[in-house]
Amino acid sequence: MTTTPTPYDDAKAQLKRAQEILGFSDDDYELLATPRREITVAVPVKRDDGTKTVLRGYRIQHNWSRGPGKGGVRYSERVDMEEVRALAMLMTWKAALLNLPYGGAKGGIAFNPAEYSKAEIERITRRYVHELFPVIGPDIDIPAPDMGTDAQTMAWFMDTYSQAVGYTQPGIVTGKPVSLGGSLGRAEATSLGVYFTTRAALGHLGIEENDATVAVQGFGKVGRGAARFMDKAGMKVVAISDVFGAIYNADGIDTDALGEHVDETGKVVDFAGAEAMDPEELLLLDVDAVVPAAIEAVITKDNAADVKARVVVEGANGPTTGSGDAILNERGVMVVPDILANSGGVLVSYYEWVQSRDNFFWDLERVQKSQEAAMLAVWDEVVEFSKEHSVNLREAAVSMAVERVLDAHKMRGLFP
Template identity: 60%
Template sequence: MTWSQAVAEGPLGDAHAQLAAAVGHLGYDDGTHQMLATPRREMQVAVPLRREDGSTAVYSGYRVQHNFSRGPAKGGLRFAPNVDLDEVRALAMWMTWKCALLDVPYGGAKGGVAIDPRAHTTLELERVTRRYTSEILPIIGPEVDIPAPDMGTNEQTMAWIMDTYSAAMGHTVPGVVTGKPIALGGSLGRAAATSRGVAHIALLAMEAQGFKASHASAAVQGFGKVGRDAARFLDDAGVAVRAVSDIDGAVFNKEGLDIFALAKHVDATGTVVGFEGSEPIDPAELLTLDVDVLVPAALEGVLTGANAGAVQARIVVEGANGPTTKEADQILTDRGVLMVPDILANAGGVVVSYFEWVQANMAFQWSEQEVNSRLKERMTKAWRDVVAFAGDRSLTYREAATILAVQRVTEAHRLRGLYP
């Protein structure tokens, strides 16, 4: 294989390394590798904002559409101060593999604005969202690219995008985004779908490793869009969630935290810090606690070569995108830790986003029970596919998941052929 692409360190480097390993295993040629590695479309935009104090700020916005071979592009939109183009490229690539692995008829995309939402008012965030939407409007749409919530964004953000896009089209277009409010055509069960999928896969991984949920323990990094409900679902299944963290700190109880009470505390105070019935710990310590299952559900690159050797969990279930660096993944795998990759573990969100899109196209709504049942069926099938593929070829679950996904995307590409 002679084609290569120089990339920076970080998530994009890890994403390219994973792809290169899959391509090598599958024996694909240089041109196929280049096609799989190169985003089909990228857009970088300036997002000016008139702040409420009368000043003007300008933020950088991005949208990367990695692949269209299996269908329209799909991926979240994040508002975070450190968002950059390479991060968005990596996340878009991982979305391509995630959709293929779960057999969802989408390609991968991702978007971001380099802004700290906690430092802005709701009105300012609305202005940023609408301006960003107007800038990327030519490349999104229900049959082109469908954004969804991610870090720093929510169903209200999606409502603003839908309204801005619909105003430009001259009619209401519910299918342009997913993760919308229920009142605007959102799907029942969507808000907790990623968390539900993480918990479901974690329980399957525990079962495979011989753990009973009622005798197992877990630590969850992040108590936001993914971690909060993942902790709740694990707690409901009988798992003792000993520690959780957020951007402000971390709390611990050896016997297991009262997740319901913790959620009420966070609603009242905005943070896990100070929760009665817990003791504070260093957030970095959470990753190395003596627990059966570790769920990193916050940021990329939190498990590194520096801390992987101290991880005591027997199972790591990646609730976040790319939480484990390449070096850390090798260390943990060599130590016998079962690594459940993000493209499998946190795929519940895109699965129910697909269900929401289908419902929008049908102008019909499924019951929450039906949505959750269909989600469980998809996640379970993907888990079994990965386990079987890995077992037949002596691969790790990350290798198996990536190879399966890359194989499916390449098959679709080859069947479609190259436009002359």
């Protein structure tokens, strides 16, 4: 009986491929594959009706050779230890690829926030922070928003931690409201980075922005902003989906009008400026670029052979399984890996962390120009490594990141 590889299995397979490319030892592989710290906590919560329930929370600090842990907190009923392990490892490589002074971490609580009131979610958040208090901090592990969490969640997180230490500590999290020391440009940073890397990939293939067609899966935190940036730049966004359905317009979707429709109705379906389509067909459209910006494991061995786009830009974390990735590469489809494509969020989180520590805040132009310069410089490095070693972009990006982490570890040495 064969089992479906978990996200952590796929993450370790990427690391194993980096080992083959770089030639480091099995001992070093084990060191890099094994999280440095794994925490499981009980999160008891009193519901609004007076009943009590106990949720399960996680925080994994995968590596801190290059600096404190950094990574999001997600609220989803699908959260489990395997998923968090994979995402924490991904964060290690993402931070190293961008040359940020961070290691990788990730956390989450297994529940569906749609089934809880705002007051209940606040109590859950504050209890989670209380349970993690000994192992987080602005120089230890700095959380950020992720699926199911937002700036308000980070405000509660910051306040709870600050109450415990006895003074306001804005550096404990990133992705905070600007009024509490958050950075301008942080909310849209991941989306903007997806746009930057999509533009770079299309340009690499000789496709001009004004001639490009794009399909975006997901109209949430990442997909909505990415679609809007692409639309404003002249790309033709012909298809967009969310959890309720998908829409298509061969002439391009007006993303501003769609945003207003979603704000009013909560879903992309029934938008007057497009027709309904099968959501599963969106990834298979004959367009220049497909942007999976929703959940993981949507391009698999079952549909990768039918992807017609020349470029897949991974706006989500892990949207392509290992087997799906192999098929895309065999067919010559360029895949811009998640650790590069959606790295804008951690990059601007770093800018926010620096601003919080210095109490000196940047204007939006500085944030976005710095983000663009940094991400395009990394794009060039990844492309160059890919050519030099005759590997694909994912193998190049992961190998570059792994090499930096391993070098940092060896320079520090192994504590007796």
